[in-house]
Amino acid sequence: MKRFLSADARPYFAANELTDFDALWSLSLTPVDAPNLERGGHSEVCRMTLQAPGLPPRDFFLKRQTNHLGRSLSRPWGEPTFAREARNIAAFHRLGIPALESAYFEERRRDGRWQAILVTPALSGYTDMIEHHAHWETLEPATRDAIVDTCADLLGTLHRRRWRHGSLYAKHVFLRPSAEAASGFEARFIDLEKSRPLLNARREKRRDLEVFARRLPQWRSATWRRFLGRYLARPADSAEVERWLGALTLPNR
Numbered sequence: 001m002k003r004f005l006s007a008d009a010r011p012y013f014a015a016n017e018l019t020d021f022d023a024l025w026s027l028s029l030t031p032v033d034a035p036n037l038e039r040g041g042h043s044e045v046c047r048m049t050l051q052a053p054g055l056p057p058r059d060f061f062l063k064r065q066t067n068h069l070g071r072s073l074s075r076p077w078g079e080p081t082f083a084r085e086a087r088n089i090a091a092f093h094r095l096g097i098p099a100l101e102s103a104y105f106e107e108r109r110r111d112g113r114w115q116a117i118l119v120t121p122a123l124s125g126y127t128d129m130i131e132h133h134a135h136w137e138t139l140e141p142a143t144r145d146a147i148v149d150t151c152a153d154l155l156g157t158l159h160r161r162r163w164r165h166g167s168l169y170a171k172h173v174f175l176r177p178s179a180e181a182a183s184g185f186e187a188r189f190i191d192l193e194k195s196r197p198l199l200n201a202r203r204e205k206r207r208d209l210e211v212f213a214r215r216l217p218q219w220r221s222a223t224w225r226r227f228l229g230r231y232l233a234r235p236a237d238s239a240e241v242e243r244w245l246g247a248l249t250l251p252n253r
Contacts, residue, residue, distance in 0.1 A: 063120070154188075162201070224245065
C-alpha cells in the first residue's frame with residue numbers, strides 16, 4: 001500500500017517534524033499494552049498527543065511493527081498486517097461502514113526486515129462496549145435500549161455491506177452519545193486487521209455475533225431478541241429472529 005498522510009493530520013505532523021518514516025520510527029514512547037510478538041515479529045501501540053499552531057491538541061495512536069506479516073490475495077508472499085488494516089479502514093469508509101480513521105501509513109523493507117507504521121486519531125468522546133457493559137445494571141432502561149439498538153445497527157451495516165470484522169470483540173465497538181443519531185449514540189469499529197469481504201455469509205455473520213457476545217454476559221434473552229430484531233430489521237417476535245436465537249451460542253440466553 002502506498003504512503004498516506006491525511007489532510008487533517010498533516011498540520012500536526014508538520015508542526016512536530018513527524019512527516020517522514022524515520023521521525024515516527026525513532027520516537028521514544030511507552031506502549032499502551034504489552035507488545036504483540038505473534039507471527040515471529042514485533043508490533044506495538046503507543047499514544048501520543050500532538051499540538052499545532054491555531055489548533056486544539058489532538059491524540060493519536062502510533063502503531064509500529066517489524067516482520068509482523070500476513071498474507072493477502074494481492075501479496076501472497078506476505079505483507080505487514082498494518083498494510084491490510086490501512087486498506088480495510090479505507091474500504092470501510094468507502095462502503096459507509098463506521099470505523100476509525102487513518103492519519104498516516106507507510107511501510108518499508110530495511111536490512112531484510114519489513115517495517116510498517118500506522119497512525120490513527122483517537123476516538124474522542126467514545127467509550128468501548130466493555131466499559132458500557134461494566135455499568136450495565138446502573139444504566140437507565142432507555143439508555144440500555146439505545147446502546148443495544150446502536151450496536152445492532154452497526155453490525156447490521158457491516159454485514160449488509162457483505163463484510164466481516166473477523167475479531168469482533170465488544171472492546172472493538174466504540175460508542176459516544178449523540179443528539180443527532182437516531183438511537184442517541186454514534187458507533188464505530190476499531191481493529192480491522194482481520195476484516196474482509198464475506199465468503200460464507202451465514203457462518204461468518206454468526207461468528208462475528210458470537211464473538212461480540214462473549215463479553216456481554218448481562219445481556220439476557222430479551223436483550224438479544226431486541227438486538228436481533230433490529231439487526232435483521234424484523235419484529236422481535238418473528239420466526240427469523242427465533243431461528244437466529246436458536247442458532248447462536250449466546251451467554252445467559
